[in-house]
Amino acid sequence: MILQGWEAIRAEVLRRIRVRDWPPGALIPAEEALAVEFGCARATVNRALRDLAVAGVLERRRRAGTRVAALPIRKATLDIPVIRQEVEARGQAHSHRVLLREDRVPPVPVASRLGLPGGARLVYLETLHLGDGRPFVFETRWLNPAAIAVPLPDFVGMSANEWLVAHVAYVSGDIAFSAEGAGGREAAVLGVAQGTALFITERTTWDSVAPITLVRLAHGPGYRVQTLV
Amino acid sequence: MILQGWEAIRAEVLRRIRVRDWPPGALIPAEEALAVEFGCARATVNRALRDLAVAGVLERRRRAGTRVAALPIRKATLDIPVIRQEVEARGQAHSHRVLLREDRVPPVPVASRLGLPGGARLVYLETLHLGDGRPFVFETRWLNPAAIAVPLPDFVGMSANEWLVAHVAYVSGDIAFSAEGAGGREAAVLGVAQGTALFITERTTWDSVAPITLVRLAHGPGYRVQTLV
DNA sequence: AGGGCTAATATGTCTGCACATATTGCATCC
DNA sequence: GGATGCAATATGTGCAGACATATTAGCCCT
Numbered sequence: 001m002i003l004q005g006w007e008a009i010r011a012e013v014l015r016r017i018r019v020r021d022w023p024p025g026a027l028i029p030a031e032e033a034l035a036v037e038f039g040c041a042r043a044t045v046n047r048a049l050r051d052l053a054v055a056g057v058l059e060r061r062r063r064a065g066t067r068v069a070a071l072p073i074r075k076a077t078l079d080i081p082v083i084r085q086e087v088e089a090r091g092q093a094h095s096h097r098v099l100l101r102e103d104r105v106p107p108v109p110v111a112s113r114l115g116l117p118g119g120a121r122l123v124y125l126e127t128l129h130l131g132d133g134r135p136f137v138f139e140t141r142w143l144n145p146a147a148i149a150v151p152l153p154d155f156v157g158m159s160a161n162e163w164l165v166a167h168v169a170y171v172s173g174d175i176a177f178s179a180e181g182a183g184g185r186e187a188a189v190l191g192v193a194q195g196t197a198l199f200i201t202e203r204t205t206w207d208s209v210a211p212i213t214l215v216r217l218a219h220g221p222g223y224r225v226q227t228l229v
Numbered sequence: 230m231i232l233q234g235w236e237a238i239r240a241e242v243l244r245r246i247r248v249r250d251w252p253p254g255a256l257i258p259a260e261e262a263l264a265v266e267f268g269c270a271r272a273t274v275n276r277a278l279r280d281l282a283v284a285g286v287l288e289r290r291r292r293a294g295t296r297v298a299a300l301p302i303r304k305a306t307l308d309i310p311v312i313r314q315e316v317e318a319r320g321q322a323h324s325h326r327v328l329l330r331e332d333r334v335p336p337v338p339v340a341s342r343l344g345l346p347g348g349a350r351l352v353y354l355e356t357l358h359l360g361d362g363r364p365f366v367f368e369t370r371w372l373n374p375a376a377i378a379v380p381l382p383d384f385v386g387m388s389a390n391e392w393l394v395a396h397v398a399y400v401s402g403d404i405a406f407s408a409e410g411a412g413g414r415e416a417a418v419l420g421v422a423q424g425t426a427l428f429i430t431e432r433t434t435w436d437s438v439a440p441i442t443l444v445r446l447a448h449g450p451g452y453r454v455q456t457l458v
Numbered sequence: 459a460g461g462g463c464t465a466a467t468a469t470g471t472c473t474g475c476a477c478a479t480a481t482t483g484c485a486t487c488c
Numbered sequence: 489g490g491a492t493g494c495a496a497t498a499t500g501t502g503c504a505g506a507c508a509t510a511t512t513a514g515c516c517c518t
Contacts (some may be wrong), residue, residue, distance in 0.1 A: 006501075018437055020400040030468055041503045048467075057399075062469045063511040064242045071394050076404050165300055170247040175305050178456045179408035179428040186316035199408035208247055225406045235471075259498055275499075291499045292481040356474045 009038055009048035017057065017068050025070045028058075078227045080175065082128050082161055083108040083137060083217075092131035096159050099189070100126040106142055112202060113142065116213035123152060125160060127190055135190045138218040147210035164205075164213065171212055173205035177225065184216070190220050199223045231268040233340035234380055238267055238277035246297050254299045257287075276406050307456045309391055309404065310359050312366060312446075317328070321360035328418070329355040335371055342433060343373065343440035353380065354389060364419045367447040393434075395441065400441055402434035403449065406454065421447050428452045 013213050014035075031049065035042040049066055052058040056075035060120050060131045087094040104124040111118055123143040129136045141160055145152060146150075148168055153161060164171070178200045186195040199219040205212050232238050242263075245251050257263075259279065262270040278295055281287040285304035289295045316323040333353040340347055352372040358365045361457050370389055374381060379396055393400070407429045416423040428448040 004502095006239050014338055014399075020322040020398055022400075026392060032468080042469095042506095043504085046471095050470090060469065061511075062509065063467055065468060071391075075306055077304055080303055080305055136302065141415050162300075165253060168509065169249055170243075170253075175427070175456045176408055179448075179450075181259040181410075181424075181426040181490085194428075195410075195424055197408040199406070201311075213464095217410075221408075223407065227404045233472095270475095271499095273472060273475085275501095276471085279500090289499065291479065292497055294498060362514085373484075 001038065001170060004040075004053070006047040008045050009034070009040070009045060009185050010051055012038070013052060014057065027067045030065060033052055051166045073196040078225060079211050082165075083139075084159065084162070086137050087129065087131040087136055090131060092136075092154050093133075094129065094131060095133070096127050096129045098125065098127050098155050100124070102156070110142055111188050114142070116144070116158065116211065120144075120146070124187075125155065127155070127160065127187075131158070135220060137220070137223075138186055138189050140216045140218075142214045144211055144213065147212050160213075161185060161215070168212060169207055171207065173203060176202045178202070180218075186216060196221060197227075230266065233269075235273050235276040235280070238263075238269070239276060239280055241286040242277060242281060243286065246427070251297050253297050256294050256296045259294060305456045307454060311388075311394075312368075313388065313391065316358065316365055319360060321365075322362075323358065323360060324362070325356055325358045327354065327356050327384050329353070330335045330384070339371055339443060343371070343443055345373070345440065346369060349373075351373070353416075354384065356384070356389065358388070364449060366452075367415055367418045368450070369445045369447075371443045373440055373442065376436050378439050389442075390444070397434055400434040400436065402432060407431070409447075415447050418446065421449060424449060428454070430454075 001002045001012070003006075003012055003181075008173075014027075016115045022028050029037070032047045034049075038045065042071055043222060047177070048093065049058060049060065052064075055081045059069050075088055082090070083096075084094040101120050102124055106114075106116070106122050106124070108118065109120075116122075123142060123145055125139075125141040127139040131141060139160075141201050143152065143160070150167055153163060158166075180198055180200050181195045182190065183191055184194055186198065187196065190196075190198075192198075198221075200222070201217040201219070203213075203215045205215075230241070232241055234240075240248055241330075242251075242257070245257075251257050253257070253331060258266070260271045260274045263274045267274065272353045276424055278287060281288045282295075286298055287367040288298050312325075312393065313323040331353055332350050334348065335345070335351050335353070337347065339351075340349065345351075353373055354368075354372060356368040357371070358368060368389075370382065372389070377397055384392060386436075387395075409427055409429050411419065411427050413423055414426065415421075415427060419425075419427075420428075427450075430444075430446040430448070432444045432446075434444075
């Protein structure tokens with residue numbers, strides 16, 4: 001069987017896995033053998049198999065060979081859009097209001113998540129994002145001014161997230177999702193009953209060395225994060 | 230500057246992005262130019278840049294060149310472990326109980342999500358997963374027996390997920406996360422107050438042609454899904 | 459039988475070259 | 489002026505060959 005292109009090879013390998021030609025856990029032929037069978041170079045087979053390994057479909061180890069993953073559905077990728085884009089994707093007009101901004105000593109859990117000592121002062125910011133004037137998400141954010149070289153703006157013209165992206169050194173970080181009942185303030189701001197289940201996104205972002213910001217987004221009812229695997 | 234290995238090149242490119250040598254939106258030099266600068270083959274540069282593009286850090290288009298993504302934090306990958314592994318990773322002993330199993334005609338939203346006509350009969354399954362004997366997650370599942378060649382077991386000895394992975398043709402599908410208040414049954418089964426915010430995971434999985442199963446996992450308070458970006 | 463070293467092997471990566479393909483910007487034509 | 493076509497260009501993909509590296513299986517020695 002002659003196949004053209006690494007994607008064709010990936011598709012054929014996937015097909016064999018799906019029809020259980022190669023069942024979960026099975027060892028599949030070596031790259032060299034597949035290259036001969038498909039009439040292509042080993043590098044091309046390598047490209048296809050590596051891609052499937054990244055996707056979690058295959059598990060590869062040197063010398064040990066390549067085997068079909070025992071539990072295939074293991075990795076999912078999701079897009080984390082900027083809030084403005086998310087709102088606009090729903091066909092609504094985005095706006096935001098800064099509800100509060102002040103210097104504060106963060107509570108211990110916040111400081112520890114950011115890896116800061118107890119006494120450090122941070123900027124605390126509360127922002128409400130709206131779609132067509134209705135509350136969409138309530139953002140509470142801790143900013144570390146010590147890690148930001150330029151002076152902070154008032155975040156009225158541009159949301160904190162967009163300003164950070166545009167003005168601060170490239171960031172990395174982690175994201176966590178959870179569910180929580182709305183507290184009094186959240187309920188009031190979002191216009192829902194207290195205790196309503198909210199979808200919470202928490203994001204920590206780091207400079208190469210210092211923590212920059214910790215954001216907590218409280219999404220109102222009906223919010224979903226969706227993935228294509 | 231001479232660099233060895235595509236990961237070293239990726240690191241150097243990332244560094245330049247971080248220090249805003251190449252700010253968001255900027256066009257970076259062509260592969261050929263970077264290959265000369267780093268003293269390696271173009272394919273090696275290509276490998277590094279392609280990797281960063283997959284990670285969402287770079288955006289590449291033929292002829293148009295490679296530019297730094299304007300909004301870098303856009304893609305996140307997360308692992309979706311099997312429940313048993315998740316429980317065991319917490320150092321707890323996993324067990325599960327099948328609470329209900331019967332043939333049912335699914336409600337319209339379920340049928341439409343699976344792309345099935347209205348009248349089709351499915352197997353409905355309610356399972357409670359426990360960690361050290363305490364409720365961990367409440368699983369409700371619709372199974373499409375028409376898409377499964379072998380007869381279904383009782384799922385007492387092995388959870389549905391693990392049985393499916395082991396016995397059914399390889400599946401793909403999508404995952405969605407949301408937050409909901411606990412209904413009466415969920416509250417009772419999980420041992421929480423009605424209305425408690427639950428973290429909901431919904432998974433649809435497909436054969437190459439037919440829908441196989443729709444699972445809804447209701448996680449109790451404190452549950453988080455975490456990601457490293 | 460058991461433990462440790464060695465050789466075989468599959469994947470990982472790199473090079474240098476070539477051609478394919480998408481896209482852009484310019485030139486041309488009406 | 490506007491639409492159309494062409495050529496230049498950056499990335500995408502492919503090949504053959506080579507060496508690197510991790511891991512295993514088996515051998516040897518005690």
